[in-house]
Amino acid sequence: MKPFSFSKPGSLAKLMQARKDAAQFLAGGTNLVDLMKKNIAAPGALIDISTALSDKVELTGGKLRIGAMVRNSAIATNAQVISKAPLVAKAVLAGASPQIRNMASTGGNLLQRTRCPYFYDVSTPCNKRQPGTGCSALHGENRMSAIVGYNDQCVAVHPSDLCVALAALDATVNVTNAQQKQIVIPFKDFHKLPDNSPDRDNQLPANAIITSIDIPDNPFAQHHAYVKIRDRDSYAFALISVAAALHIQGGRIADVRLASGGVAHKPGAGTKQSSS
Amino acid sequence: MNGKQSYSRRFFLKTSGALAALAAIPASVKSLYTEVRNFIVSPRQTIPLSVTINKKALKLTVDTRTTLLDLLRENLQLTGTKKGCDHGQCGACTVHLNGERVLSCLTLAATLPGKEVTTIEGLANGDQLHPMQQAFIECDGFQCGYCTPGQIMSAVACVNEGHTGSVAEIKEFMSGNLCRCGAYNGIVASIQKVAG
Ligand SMILES: Cc1cc2nc3c(=O)[nH]c(=O)nc-3n(C[C@H](O)[C@H](O)[C@H](O)COP(=O)(O)OP(=O)(O)OC[C@H]3O[C@@H](n4cnc5c(N)ncnc54)[C@H](O)[C@@H]3O)c2cc1C
Numbered sequence A: 001m002k003p004f005s006f007s008k009p010g011s012l013a014k015l016m017q018a019r020k021d022a023a024q025f026l027a028g029g030t031n032l033v034d035l036m037k038k039n040i041a042a043p044g045a046l047i048d049i050s051t052a053l054s055d056k057v058e059l060t061g062g063k064l065r066i067g068a069m070v071r072n073s074a075i076a077t078n079a080q081v082i083s084k085a086p087l088v089a090k091a092v093l094a095g096a097s098p099q100i101r102n103m104a105s106t107g108g109n110l111l112q113r114t115r116c117p118y119f120y121d122v123s124t125p126c127n128k129r130q131p132g133t134g135c136s137a138l139h140g141e142n143r144m145s146a147i148v149g150y151n152d153q154c155v156a157v158h159p160s161d162l163c164v165a166l167a168a169l170d171a172t173v174n175v176t177n178a179q180q181k182q183i184v185i186p187f188k189d190f191h192k193l194p195d196n197s198p199d200r201d202n203q204l205p206a207n208a209i210i211t212s213i214d215i216p217d218n219p220f221a222q223h224h225a226y227v228k229i230r231d232r233d234s235y236a237f238a239l240i241s242v243a244a245a246l247h248i249q250g251g252r253i254a255d256v257r258l259a260s261g262g263v264a265h266k267p268g269a270g271t272k273q274s275s276s
Numbered sequence B: 001m002n003g004k005q006s007y008s009r010r011f012f013l014k015t016s017g018a019l020a021a022l023a024a025i026p027a028s029v030k031s032l033y034t035e036v037r038n039f040i041v042s043p044r045q046t047i048p049l050s051v052t053i054n055k056k057a058l059k060l061t062v063d064t065r066t067t068l069l070d071l072l073r074e075n076l077q078l079t080g081t082k083k084g085c086d087h088g089q090c091g092a093c094t095v096h097l098n099g100e101r102v103l104s105c106l107t108l109a110a111t112l113p114g115k116e117v118t119t120i121e122g123l124a125n126g127d128q129l130h131p132m133q134q135a136f137i138e139c140d141g142f143q144c145g146y147c148t149p150g151q152i153m154s155a156v157a158c159v160n161e162g163h164t165g166s167v168a169e170i171k172e173f174m175s176g177n178l179c180r181c182g183a184y185n186g187i188v189a190s191i192q193k194v195a196g
């Protein structure tokens, strides 16, 4: 691992001042520390964001706001999440292990990198890790690779479970950019397809920070399911997953949401919404 | 004789000049070497660390790259916590941070100030084993024992979290701890025994 300096600023303003190009934010570390051990990420400075950002779930004007530092396990056990967006709690519990969920943050879950084996194997070409070197997975070990929205530059998938539920429920991502302005990115536009820039997973502006996620008031709390198909029953990434939510009124389906996971560069690709 | 003498004098002056020059070189070469080296390989960075481990308050200085797992095993000789994969995939390194189970291999020591760490060494009360340690012995919760410290730390948390309603629930909430010997049935039995 490359040596780095370490700081833990106490406020958002100080976090943003410390964020230089060579620096990287550290939340739970479950993805970043792993990537640093493999020299896939080699920041010169780590900025621990765990005390400066919110770790609270709040209900504001009908919206459920989940702070960027709310741990995955805390999402799953939060009473407001369970009553307003139980699909999100179910999706979180389908991911990783209790230990990892205790560490992993909401913001970090959105920004975790792909689990494509070639991205992790620094001895092989990978356009996501080293732009322009080629995609080893295209004709290699790709049974867990993308089945929609890929191109010959990259067939990696986004591995998150939480994100699939957030895509189904029309969440929005609250971001503070490098100029310290607040911007809101709709969840469906947050992640991107590989296009000509497979090294970029999402549309988060350079050096910006996620501060929270909003889930709008929704009629899907009653009828929903998160189904995850994987190689073993637990503690494995999805071969495919689906977040499904129905709004049933008077015995009829008034509204449907379907979002898929583990099948594209972007969680929730091909999200279906239909209102009658 | 004279010529020889003058030659010797000149020789002396020349060699001492060359020696002086040689003596001067190492310092500049050394600093150049350090500069180039620091450019190619950045120097290690350390950070002071106050942390409580197994109820003992410690003041340490650590390399920023040190994980909690390496701090325990390499610096503090607390080798009960095991390194299986070092990448968050096996659970052998499970410890408690402020009472919650986490993976020490993905926790940087630098993030620990103000937190309390409990490892397998901190579970027993003197010579009296923790009920979960006792249950693992009584229910054959291990074979080779390598995954066991992580299993026990995770099992204690599983009971504290209240995820012991059924065998299926225990299995789901213990899925982050792999056992290559396959002692899973004994592990589930140990947890059921402690959960009562
Ligand atoms: C063995 C294993 C199995 C797993 N299985 C699953 C699974 O089944 N399903 C699943 O969904 N996930 C799974 N995960 C992934 C895990 O959920 C993610 O690693 C975790 O959510 C990342 O969160 P973190 O807080 O630890 O992020 P970190 O590792 O701290 O950060 C990840 C990235 O996000 C950036 N970042 C973090 N927070 C912010 C912020 N607020 N603003 C801007 N940038 C930020 C960091 O700079 C870094 O680049 C697994 C992980 C492991 C190790």
Ligand code: FES
Binding pocket: B082, B083, B084, B085, B086, B087, B088, B089, B090, B091, B092, B093, B094, B103, B104, B105, B106
């Ligand atoms: S050593 Fe930490 S999870 Fe395997």
Ligand code: FES
Binding pocket: B141, B142, B143, B144, B145, B146, B147, B148, B178, B179, B180, B181, B182, B183
């Ligand atoms: S007892 Fe041998 S690995 Fe679990």
